[in-house]
Amino acid sequence: MSEGISQPDQPQALEGHAGDKDLFSKFDDIIAMRQGLLDSGVEDPFNLVMEKVLSPTRAICNGRETILLGTYNYMGMTFDPDVVEAGKQALADFGSGTTGSRVLNGTYQGHKDVEEALKDFYDMDHAMVFSTGYQANLGIISTIAGKGDYIVLDIDSHASIWDGCAMGNAEVVPFKHNDIEAMEKRLRRIPEDAGKLVILEGVYSMLGDIAPLKEMVAVAKKYGAMVLVDEAHSMGFIGENGRGVVESAGVIDDVDFIIGTFSKSVGTVGGFCVSNHPKFDIMRLVCRPYVFTASLPPSVVATACTSIRKLMHGSNKRAHLWENSKNLHKGLKDLGFQLGTDEPQSAIIAVIMPDLQQGAAMWEALIKNGLYVNLARPPATPANMTLLRCSLCAEHSEEEVGEILEIFEKAGKAVGII
Numbered sequence: 488m489s490e491g492i493s494q495p496d497q498p499q500a501l502e503g504h505a506g507d508k509d510l511f512s513k514f515d516d517i518i519a520m521r522q523g524l525l526d527s528g529v530e531d532p533f534n535l536v537m538e539k540v541l542s543p544t545r546a547i548c549n550g551r552e553t554i555l556l557g558t559y560n561y562m563g564m565t566f567d568p569d570v571v572e573a574g575k576q577a578l579a580d581f582g583s584g585t586t587g588s589r590v591l592n593g594t595y596q597g598h599k600d601v602e603e604a605l606k607d608f609y610d611m612d613h614a615m616v617f618s619t620g621y622q623a624n625l626g627i628i629s630t631i632a633g634k635g636d637y638i639v640l641d642i643d644s645h646a647s648i649w650d651g652c653a654m655g656n657a658e659v660v661p662f663k664h665n666d667i668e669a670m671e672k673r674l675r676r677i678p679e680d681a682g683k684l685v686i687l688e689g690v691y692s693m694l695g696d697i698a699p700l701k702e703m704v705a706v707a708k709k710y711g712a713m714v715l716v717d718e719a720h721s722m723g724f725i726g727e728n729g730r731g732v733v734e735s736a737g738v739i740d741d742v743d744f745i746i747g748t749f750s751k752s753v754g755t756v757g758g759f760c761v762s763n764h765p766k767f768d769i770m771r772l773v774c775r776p777y778v779f780t781a782s783l784p785p786s787v788v789a790t791a792c793t794s795i796r797k798l799m800h801g802s803n804k805r806a807h808l809w810e811n812s813k814n815l816h817k818g819l820k821d822l823g824f825q826l827g828t829d830e831p832q833s834a835i836i837a838v839i840m841p842d843l844q845q846g847a848a849m850w851e852a853l854i855k856n857g858l859y860v861n862l863a864r865p866p867a868t869p870a871n872m873t874l875l876r877c878s879l880c881a882e883h884s885e886e887e888v889g890e891i892l893e894i895f896e897k898a899g900k901a902v903g904i905i
Contacts, residue, residue: 557861563882564754577789593782601792620748623758626776629655636682674710683712689732690720694827695835723752804881846873852898
């Protein structure tokens with residue numbers, strides 16, 4: 488510090504002062520719960536390191552080759568030779584990053600190409616790519632529904648949807664999960680002339696169940712609401728062309744916005760929104776999470792574009808993934824595990840655990856036997872359930888599904904779940 492220059496008095500930290508408030512104290516219950524879990528001797532299920540990834544379905548974890556059943560790599564595109572080569576070429580041609588926003592210097596040819604691929608994939612007029620799927624929900628929802636508007640949404644909606652609602656300051660009206668009657672009651676109470684947005688998900692990520700979109704979209708339109716559907720967990724897989732539950736339910740032309748991500752079936756990172764609304768392009772100038780963030784690296788949009796183009800012709804992969812889902816669901820049910828759905832509805836199969844302690848023990852038993860799944864716990868899960876969430880891949884072989892069932896049986900008996 489320079490001498491002879493007067494400096495303002497600096498505040499002094501007062502230890503133990505009655506007015507002190509540790510801003511981390513709000514997390515004390517979660518800290519205690521996590522510490523109790525670790526003190527019981529189980530491996531930390533939220534700190535797994537993949538030392539080497541061998542394929543869409545296998546990796547080295549804790550020095551052991553492990554089957555991957557919790558990666559959301561539904562269509563197995565991460566190691567597709569064409570996808571990988573596209574990324575390498577873009578890295579060589581355009582460098583490692585854009586260092587700018589889409590509205591400044593951050594739009595490269597690859598960004599336009601991937602948006603064209605999305606428009607072709609969905610057969611829609613407009614496509615807008617975000618740096619993550621989270622940002623896509625955050626940006627679109629907060630921009631189109633603001634103060635004075637109403638958002639009617641499923642209580643089990645993803646955190647990014649809830650955060651988009653909070654950021655936009657609209658009046659948020661939740662309804663019971665997948666309850667058509669409850670949704671209609673909420674819509675009926677909203678002033679007729681108010682702006683209304685209904686937000687639904689094609690596949691809900693915790694239990695892997697699908698929304699009754701045909702009926703819900705009809706109700707939304709009856710009350711003059713716009714409809715946004717998040718198809719993060721169904722894009723590429725569900726529907727004749729992989730367009731999601733909106734396609735399989737026959738309502739793709741009736742929804743106003745479809746949100747999706749590149750981090751699942753597409754096999755990279757990023758998010759998007761497609762729409763036929765004639766004014767949609769104004770979002771590029773008014774959507775803050777789009778305007779005020781750096782655009783995706785050239786290698787990422789190149790891999791995404793190539794993957795999306797290939798997913799247009801992915802009917803064989805989709806059929807195989809459905810077989811995997813049916814076989815794993817039946818096998819787990821036959822072993823005596825409690826599952827999140829009575830029948831397989833998506834590529835997600837949730838195995839319900841009695842409590843967090845037994846769930847963590849089961850997770851550890853699986854990983855030690857060479858199988859990785861997701862351990863999901865409250866508050867992220869519905870109804871305070873502890874889940875082992877299994878995400879199938881189109882690249883899982885029939886033999887691997889059989890091996891998965893053998894590991895589940897061995898671990899379940901060892902822990903006392905079955």
